[in-house]
Amino acid sequence: MSELDTSVFKRASIIAVDSKEAVLKEAGEVINAIKASVIREKDLIEIGEIINDPSKSRKHEREITIFKTVGIAIEDVVVGELIYEKAKEKSVGIEIKDFF
Numbered sequence: 001m002s003e004l005d006t007s008v009f010k011r012a013s014i015i016a017v018d019s020k021e022a023v024l025k026e027a028g029e030v031i032n033a034i035k036a037s038v039i040r041e042k043d044l045i046e047i048g049e050i051i052n053d054p055s056k057s058r059k060h061e062r063e064i065t066i067f068k069t070v071g072i073a074i075e076d077v078v079v080g081e082l083i084y085e086k087a088k089e090k091s092v093g094i095e096i097k098d099f100f
Contacts, residue, residue, distance in 0.1 A: 002028035004066070009033040013063035014056075016047050018072050026070045 006029065009015065015030075017023040023030050023044065033039045047067065050056045058065055087093040 001026075002032060004029040004068075006033045006036050006038050009038045009066065011064050012039075012066045014050075014058060014065040015039060015044050016050060016065060016067045017044050018047055018069040018075060020044050020046055022070045022072060023068055027068050030068055 009029075017027075017030070020041070024034075024041065030039075030044070034041060045056055
């Protein structure tokens, strides 16, 4: 599957991904861009690397960042837990007892 034209990668300063391993197996546009020699595998940077080292992020507002995610279940679980905890903290939402 491919959602972006290969030429888009030529303009990107940063190509961020959720998981290099997963993107290289599932993201058609990234795979196609590598096969076309538009980008290299080493050009991919995991979002966690940017979070841990902001110097790896954009340097100027004019730079273009592509973020490709294929969906990592553990990330969804972690975000869900954070949302749940925030909702409890702010006393918002409805708790459904014995849902599972």
